Amino acid sequence: MAGIVFLIFGICLMIGLPIVTGIGIATFWPKLMGAVGSTSNEAVIRALFGGADSTPIIAVPLFILAGVLMARGGISKKIFNVVAYFIGNRTAGMPSAAVLTCLFYGAISGSGPATAAAVGGMTLPILIELGYDKVFCAALIATAGSLGVIIPPSIPFVLYGTSTSTSVGNLFIAGVLPGILIGSVLIFYTYYYCKKNGEDKEKIQKNYDALRSLGLVRLLKDSFWALLSPLIILGGIYSGYFTPTEAACISVFYSLIISLFVYKTIEFNKIWDIVISSVRGYAPLIFILAIATAFGRVLALLRAPQMISLMFANTFSSAVPFLLIIVVFFFLLGMVMDTGPAIVIMAPILVPTLEAFNINLVHFGVIMVCCLAIGLVTPPFGLNLFVTAPLIETPVLKVGRKAMPLIAVYTIALLLITFIPAISLILL
Amino acid sequence: MKIIKSLDEHFEEYLMGSLLIGISCVMLLQIFMRLIGESLVWAEELCRYFYLWSVFLSISFTIKKGIILRVDLLVHNLPRTIQKIVEITLQLINIVFFSFMSYYSILTVRGIRMSTQSSPAMEIPMFLVYLIIPLGFILTTIRCAQQIYLISTGESSIEKEDFLQTQ
Amino acid sequence: SGGAATSSEPTPPASAPEPTTSEATTPPVAEGPSFNYIMGHGAAEGSIGDLYCIKFKELIEEKSGGKITADVYAGSQLGTYGEMLQSLKSGDISAMVFQPAPAVSIIPELAMLDLPYAFYGYTKEEIDEVLNNSEYTKILDKAFKEAGYKRMSFAQAATFRETTSSKEVRNIEEFKGLKIRTLENKYHIAFWKNVGASPTPLAFGELYLSLQQGLVDAQENPYDTALAAKFAEVQKYIINTHHIIYPNLFLVNEALYESMPDDYKKMFDEVALEAKEYAAGLMADSSTTNLKGLVDAGLEAIDFSEEEISKLKEKADVVKEMLKTDLGDDVVNTFMEALEKSKN
Numbered sequence: 001m002a003g004i005v006f007l008i009f010g011i012c013l014m015i016g017l018p019i020v021t022g023i024g025i026a027t028f029w030p031k032l033m034g035a036v037g038s039t040s041n042e043a044v045i046r047a048l049f050g051g052a053d054s055t056p057i058i059a060v061p062l063f064i065l066a067g068v069l070m071a072r073g074g075i076s077k078k079i080f081n082v083v084a085y086f087i088g089n090r091t092a093g094m095p096s097a098a099v100l101t102c103l104f105y106g107a108i109s110g111s112g113p114a115t116a117a118a119v120g121g122m123t124l125p126i127l128i129e130l131g132y133d134k135v136f137c138a139a140l141i142a143t144a145g146s147l148g149v150i151i152p153p154s155i156p157f158v159l160y161g162t163s164t165s166t167s168v169g170n171l172f173i174a175g176v177l178p179g180i181l182i183g184s185v186l187i188f189y190t191y192y193y194c195k196k197n198g199e200d201k202e203k204i205q206k207n208y209d210a211l212r213s214l215g216l217v218r219l220l221k222d223s224f225w226a227l228l229s230p231l232i233i234l235g236g237i238y239s240g241y242f243t244p245t246e247a248a249c250i251s252v253f254y255s256l257i258i259s260l261f262v263y264k265t266i267e268f269n270k271i272w273d274i275v276i277s278s279v280r281g282y283a284p285l286i287f288i289l290a291i292a293t294a295f296g297r298v299l300a301l302l303r304a305p306q307m308i309s310l311m312f313a314n315t316f317s318s319a320v321p322f323l324l325i326i327v328v329f330f331f332l333l334g335m336v337m338d339t340g341p342a343i344v345i346m347a348p349i350l351v352p353t354l355e356a357f358n359i360n361l362v363h364f365g366v367i368m369v370c371c372l373a374i375g376l377v378t379p380p381f382g383l384n385l386f387v388t389a390p391l392i393e394t395p396v397l398k399v400g401r402k403a404m405p406l407i408a409v410y411t412i413a414l415l416l417i418t419f420i421p422a423i424s425l426i427l428l
Numbered sequence: 429m430k431i432i433k434s435l436d437e438h439f440e441e442y443l444m445g446s447l448l449i450g451i452s453c454v455m456l457l458q459i460f461m462r463l464i465g466e467s468l469v470w471a472e473e474l475c476r477y478f479y480l481w482s483v484f485l486s487i488s489f490t491i492k493k494g495i496i497l498r499v500d501l502l503v504h505n506l507p508r509t510i511q512k513i514v515e516i517t518l519q520l521i522n523i524v525f526f527s528f529m530s531y532y533s534i535l536t537v538r539g540i541r542m543s544t545q546s547s548p549a550m551e552i553p554m555f556l557v558y559l560i561i562p563l564g565f566i567l568t569t570i571r572c573a574q575q576i577y578l579i580s581t582g583e584s585s586i587e588k589e590d591f592l593q594t595q
Numbered sequence: 596s597g598g599a600a601t602s603s604e605p606t607p608p609a610s611a612p613e614p615t616t617s618e619a620t621t622p623p624v625a626e627g628p629s630f631n632y633i634m635g636h637g638a639a640e641g642s643i644g645d646l647y648c649i650k651f652k653e654l655i656e657e658k659s660g661g662k663i664t665a666d667v668y669a670g671s672q673l674g675t676y677g678e679m680l681q682s683l684k685s686g687d688i689s690a691m692v693f694q695p696a697p698a699v700s701i702i703p704e705l706a707m708l709d710l711p712y713a714f715y716g717y718t719k720e721e722i723d724e725v726l727n728n729s730e731y732t733k734i735l736d737k738a739f740k741e742a743g744y745k746r747m748s749f750a751q752a753a754t755f756r757e758t759t760s761s762k763e764v765r766n767i768e769e770f771k772g773l774k775i776r777t778l779e780n781k782y783h784i785a786f787w788k789n790v791g792a793s794p795t796p797l798a799f800g801e802l803y804l805s806l807q808q809g810l811v812d813a814q815e816n817p818y819d820t821a822l823a824a825k826f827a828e829v830q831k832y833i834i835n836t837h838h839i840i841y842p843n844l845f846l847v848n849e850a851l852y853e854s855m856p857d858d859y860k861k862m863f864d865e866v867a868l869e870a871k872e873y874a875a876g877l878m879a880d881s882s883t884t885n886l887k888g889l890v891d892a893g894l895e896a897i898d899f900s901e902e903e904i905s906k907l908k909e910k911a912d913v914v915k916e917m918l919k920t921d922l923g924d925d926v927v928n929t930f931m932e933a934l935e936k937s938k939n
């Protein structure tokens with residue numbers, strides 16, 4: 001029955017029904033077929049309620065609201081200027097500065113596409129002006145944008161934590177070093193790429209001189225409040241002023257206040273507009289989260305997680321081949337499915353298997369999020385590609401092709417993260 | 429007439445936007461009250477219910493705005509007229525599904541009303557909190573029917589809006 | 596066998612009998628209808644709540660010769676407590692074992708168990724009398740029945756919710772200003788406020804990090820919860836406040852229970868009692884070992900003197916007044932009389 005349920009879900013998706021309707025029909029299917037152990041339709045409705053009735057999950061709309069505020073407030077530009085001031089004249093300096101900006105911006109943004117949009121929208125025109133290949137730059141930003149969900153705070157970590165009862169705070173800490181590692185391999189590749197393809201040294205120097213002429217003090221003064229934001233958000237969580245959920249709320253008001261009063265990049269009468277933009281951002285996601293919980297209850301009653309666990313335990317003698325298979329599986333899943341729904345549907349089902357193989361739930365959360373984050377760049381459904389490709393007016397698939405070598409180096413980092421748990425867990 | 433048109437266009441977003449502002453403000457108040465050592469009992473519960481209500485309003489919102497998540501690769505590669513027929517058929521499936529959901533959520537709310545259960549912190553009757561479920565599904569069913577009308581008259585473009593820019 | 600049904604001797608944790616297919620046991624009900632119970636609880640696999648359910652499952656399957664079967668779902672696979680309670684009422688699940696706090700929103704009379712220090716100084720047998728066999732029990736059972744539930748039993752071992760803290764607290768004065776995480780429960784919050792602490796309701800999922808980072812200084816839970824959640828890593832003291840009773844409540848769906856033939860019901864009651872005694876035994880043992888576990892994990896245990904406890908107990912009067920307002924004097928008085936009576 002569990003297999004049929006997944007099949008029904010797949011068919012519904014293929015014919016173009018909304019994911020919501022697809023999961024819904026799959027959820028009610030066992031009852032409609034009178035399967036043993038199926039639950040009443042009212043119980044499914046109550047499970048929808050239970051799936052939405054959660055405190056940590058409130059961070060999702062708040063992080064999206066904060067993301068829109070920061071984008072409209074131009075906070076990414078301030079960060080980029082500071083980084084470029086220091087490394088803007090080195091080999092691959094400017095594209096590397098864009099990657100570092102993604103890394104830094106990731107520490108205030110909880111979403112991958114938001115990071116790609118904010119950093120890409122601002123850096124791509126500059127990089128193209130400096131003579132870099134626009135398709136490569138768009139691919140680079142799309143890939144580095146995935147750091148937005150690996151570096152804390154992160155919406156996918158919140159979803160993983162709530163659906164597997166794992167500490168969101170611990171997941172956040174565990175994401176730091178893997179994020180830095182991925183950022184580093186991307187910068188290494190960028191260096192290699194620029195060495196190979198050459199750079200327009202003259203233009204770069206001119207741009208760099210212009211930046212330098214501003215003077216460090218003025219630059220830092222101008223960027224101070226933007227640079228302070230990760231300190232407020234992450235510092236606030238880890239010094240006990242607020243919970244990860246509340247950090248999202250603080251991040252909303254912090255961005256609002258500095259954009260309104262310090263940078264004056266947002267006007268009062270634009271606030272409602274920003275709120276509605278955020279609603280549009282999370283509305284497609286939140287009901288899927290609730291109905292995935294109901295789907296999980298039905299699968300639990302069908303003993304699907306136990307069956308899957310048993311199947312893995314019978315197939316693999318140790319955690320290593322299991323992890324390898326699961327990384328490939330998530331990689332493929334990420335190609336066709338959004339990060340959020342993939343996590344809330346798959347993670348709870350796998351918990352018994354993880355326990356059987358003695359795999360740390362926090363470590364696994366990092367693996368899962370890193371795997372699905374690269375799905376943001378893989379065609380055909382790479383959200384980050386959809387974000388950066390229009391910025392350079394180039395077809396998505398062309399940017400996707402250019403991202404292949406970047407995906408390859410990302411995969412090397414991913415394997416290190418998967419098989420060296422310490423990279424994730426050492427800071428805990 | 430103007431009011432009806434405005435409500436048709438913005439009803440869900442007025443509610444969801446207000447709920448988002450509500451969540452932000454109540455949570456900020458709670459953080460502040462805790463820092464001065466006077467934590468509120470009701471704040472967390474209220475935030476959760478605000479979120480919950482927006483969850484059940486989100487489906488009709490996404491259908492109205494054409495931003496509901498789906499895999500439309502197959503549909504998009506069909507000829508124009510067949511595409512229209514397929515879209516209407518899919519909306520009919522949606523209508524059947526959400527009517528089914530509406531019916532069972534009304535039964536669920538009735539059951540909870542009879543149990544006289546109240547929420548732990550604010551002590552409001554639970555069926556009032558649950559009431560959003562049938563309301564959300566009924567609204568969704570209406571929006572699906574509206575889409576069929578709009579598609580068949582050609583007023584609604586079948587093209588999906590690009591929601592990614594706003595994320 | 597089930598003959599000694601009323602005995603309060605704890606059944607030793609017997610070696611687990613293989614369920615259902617055992618040829619050796621003669622089925623007492625050779626012919627008759629079959630029943631399947633879907634049992635849910637919110638605790639982890641291997642926890643007391645889980646073992647309680649599994650014990651019941653094994654016993655009932657053995658004694659009924661497989662006529663009554665049970666499936667146990669651990670964790671919150673079947674839903675949050677609120678969901679499970681609704682599903683239990685509607686019959687989507689048939690039985691559940693849990694700490695009663697979440698059911699107060701359905702059965703207000705259960706709030707008597709939230710009165711701090713009500714059971715302090717009573718023996719396991721005396722508390723058992725109050726919860727399972729008193730005039731107060733009758734009030735509860737009537738309320739449960741009206742709501743669609745059948746109460747099988749409260750399992751407890753005179754153990755309590757205790758406090759862990761990062762700050763040293765040796766007397767009631769030192770509670771002043773202590774940021775303590777509590778349930779979203781107005782009685783608990785009123786008590787801690789009256790003690791002088793600063794009660795802070797937080798989601799359990801956020802508690803570990805909040806203790807680690809100092810968002811709150813302290814929390815209160817039974818020893819087993821504190822140990823399993825690894826609070827010892829982020830706290831310094833285990834303060835034996837013994838403030839609120841820690842029972843496991845076993846409920847079944849009323850209609851399903853009533854639909855069983857009388858001989859089944861009798862067997863069901865006996866098995867439930869045996870499982871309760873087994874769980875109570877586990878709770879007594881685990882209380883000792885879990886406290887030791889917390890101390891071994893680095894917590895310093897602090898015991899309160901009788902004098903300090905009586906000061907804390909006085910602070911609970913405010914809760915008693917609240918309960919009188921909410922439930923009426925009758926319920927509160929019946930409960931207090933049941934306590935009084937149990938001493939005889």
Ligand code: NA
Nearest residue numbers: 106109148153
């Ligand atoms: Na982030």
Ligand code: NA
Nearest residue numbers: 334335375381
């Ligand atoms: Na993808």
